[in-house]
Amino acid sequence: MRVPILKQGNYLIASIQDALTDTDLLQLQEELVQRVGAARTRGVMIDVTALDVMDSFASRTLRDLAHVIRLRGAETVIVGIQPEVAFTMVQLGLLLEGVTTALDLEEGLALLDQRTKGDARCDR
Amino acid sequence: MAEQTQFLTKQSLMREMGLTEQEIARRKAFLLFRDEDVEHLRGLHELAEKYADAVIEDFYDHLFAFEESREFFSDPAVLARVKAAQKQYFLRLTQGDYGTAYVEDRLRVGTAHERINLPLKLYLGAYSFYLQTIASHILQEHRNDPAQGLPIFLSFLKLVLMDMGLAIETYLHQRERTIRAQQEAIRELSTPVLQLRERLLLLPIIGIIDSQRAHQLTEQLLHSIRAHRAKVVVMDVTGVLAVDSAVANHLIQTVQASRLMGATVIITGLSADVAQTLVRLGVDLSMVQTVGDLQSGIEEAERLLGYQVVKAADEVG
Numbered sequence: 001m002r003v004p005i006l007k008q009g010n011y012l013i014a015s016i017q018d019a020l021t022d023t024d025l026l027q028l029q030e031e032l033v034q035r036v037g038a039a040r041t042r043g044v045m046i047d048v049t050a051l052d053v054m055d056s057f058a059s060r061t062l063r064d065l066a067h068v069i070r071l072r073g074a075e076t077v078i079v080g081i082q083p084e085v086a087f088t089m090v091q092l093g094l095l096l097e098g099v100t101t102a103l104d105l106e107e108g109l110a111l112l113d114q115r116t117k118g119d120a121r122c123d124r
Numbered sequence: 125m126a127e128q129t130q131f132l133t134k135q136s137l138m139r140e141m142g143l144t145e146q147e148i149a150r151r152k153a154f155l156l157f158r159d160e161d162v163e164h165l166r167g168l169h170e171l172a173e174k175y176a177d178a179v180i181e182d183f184y185d186h187l188f189a190f191e192e193s194r195e196f197f198s199d200p201a202v203l204a205r206v207k208a209a210q211k212q213y214f215l216r217l218t219q220g221d222y223g224t225a226y227v228e229d230r231l232r233v234g235t236a237h238e239r240i241n242l243p244l245k246l247y248l249g250a251y252s253f254y255l256q257t258i259a260s261h262i263l264q265e266h267r268n269d270p271a272q273g274l275p276i277f278l279s280f281l282k283l284v285l286m287d288m289g290l291a292i293e294t295y296l297h298q299r300e301r302t303i304r305a306q307q308e309a310i311r312e313l314s315t316p317v318l319q320l321r322e323r324l325l326l327l328p329i330i331g332i333i334d335s336q337r338a339h340q341l342t343e344q345l346l347h348s349i350r351a352h353r354a355k356v357v358v359m360d361v362t363g364v365l366a367v368d369s370a371v372a373n374h375l376i377q378t379v380q381a382s383r384l385m386g387a388t389v390i391i392t393g394l395s396a397d398v399a400q401t402l403v404r405l406g407v408d409l410s411m412v413q414t415v416g417d418l419q420s421g422i423e424e425a426e427r428l429l430g431y432q433v434v435k436a437a438d439e440v441g
Contacts, residue, residue: 079386083346086381095380102386103353111386 003028005035010042011112013105017050025061032065036072043112044069047105049080059094066099075115076100079108137231138224141297148227155286161279162220168276169218171261179257180211186253193246209233214254217283230287234294244295251284315341317348323355324425330363338374345378349387356425357382360418362393372407379412388413388428392421 003024006013012035014028032044046062048054066076079102081089089095100115102108138144152158172179184207187193197203213233216226237247258280266273310331318326327345345357359375367375379389391414394402402409415421426433 081384081386083343083350083381083385086346086384087342087377089384090377090381096384101384103350103355107353107355107386 005031007039010040012041012044015047022057025058029061029065033068036069036074041074042116044074044076045108046078047080048078052085054085054089056092056094059089063096063099075112077102077108077111079104138228141293143227145224155282157282161282164276164279165218165283166220171265172215172218175261176211176215180207183253196242230290231294234291238295238298247291248288251288255284315344317344319352323353323429325352325354325357327357327359329361333371335370338371342378346381349382349385354387356428357387357389358392358421358425359389360392367398367401369405369407372402372405376412390415390421390424392418
């Protein structure tokens with residue numbers, strides 16, 4: 001399943017709606033990394049609210065994705081990790097080191113606004 | 125019906141304490157309580173009946189001589205009832221047949237004393253009076269040949285030792301039951317997650333954390349973070365006196381899981397002992413934000429959330 005990537009101002013929002021295969025994840029990674037450079041993107045938000053499982057591959061891919069996007073000059077926030085998912089991840093040692101997380105889309109947007117405030121390239 | 129219920133509880137008490145017929149036999153063997161002892165005791169019965177009333181009177185005179193024991197018998201009606209029960213108890217010592225029914229009766233007596241909170245030292249100490257009285261009566265009977273009295277007295281002593289053992293176990297059993305009930309109560313006390321301000325939760329942890337409680341605590345906290353849309357959580361562990369590595373790791377996992385949900389956790393009130401234990405256990409707390417006391421923790425949380433607390437007077441001025 002392809003993940004739709006929406007543009008909202010200077011942000012890109014990818015909302016994962018269903019369990020993804022490893023191929024889907026890699027495709028998402030590829031697409032996001034490409035688009036970050038293309039459209040003056042300052043922030044990327046990945047919404048995982050609908051996921052009730054996050055395995056080590058998904059977790060590692062998202063972490064790498066966030067690090068790559070930072071190198072491309074944008075911030076990444078992962079939002080909507082469910083309580084059970086969060087605890088399972090921690091027990092598996094999947095800590096998303098160095099990645100910003102937020103409760104939901106609203107929080108994520110507020111966080112991105114805060115992070116990119118005073119940025120010369122930011123229109124807002 | 126009532127009698128039947130009582131019978132059942134007695135039965136279950138025996139079962140709970142593991143006093144099966146074989147166990148009673150094992151105890152007797154250990155006490156060297158043999159058939160000839162039963163004979164000796166039976167032989168004393170006539171003597172016991174003859175002196176029972178006098179012994180009981182003397183016994184209560186003895187108890188009344190001490191303030192500690194006196195206060196248990198301030199009510200005359202109670203005293204009369206207790207005396208009757210005591211006489212029964214005394215006579216039962218020499219009635220023979222020291223099997224299941226005997227043990228059951230002794231447990232009943234023990235439970236009754238435990239229920240009125242009679243101190244064990246008085247309960248066991250009172251046997252000294254019995255032993256002395258019985259010894260003098262036996263010697264009186266066998267004054268021509270004291271050597272004959274000794275084995276009889278020893279039989280009596282063995283039985284009293286068995287009674288004492290049962291008494292102590294009844295007390296212990298009741299205490300253990302109380303402890304179990306209290307542990308249950310502590311476990312059932314849910315760990316409250318309180319909203320202190322908008323987006324700020326307080327999680328006070330008090331008492332012993334075992335893995336079950338730690339798990340419950342984590343689940344409750346993570347769900348509360350979502351329900352209250354919390355950004356900062358202050359976890360106060362002032363009331364936690366001891367942690368082991370499992371619990372410490374669990375707390376850290378909780379902190380990390382909270383972070384994945386976008387909330388910052390501040391741990392406050394780590395006592396000197398707990399802090400030292402954590403370091404000795406090699407628990408890595410570097411990624412956990414800790415603040416000395418609850419007040420500072422809340423202040424730090426308010427700062428993170430952008431709150432500033434100002435006194436009303438200062439604001440006006």
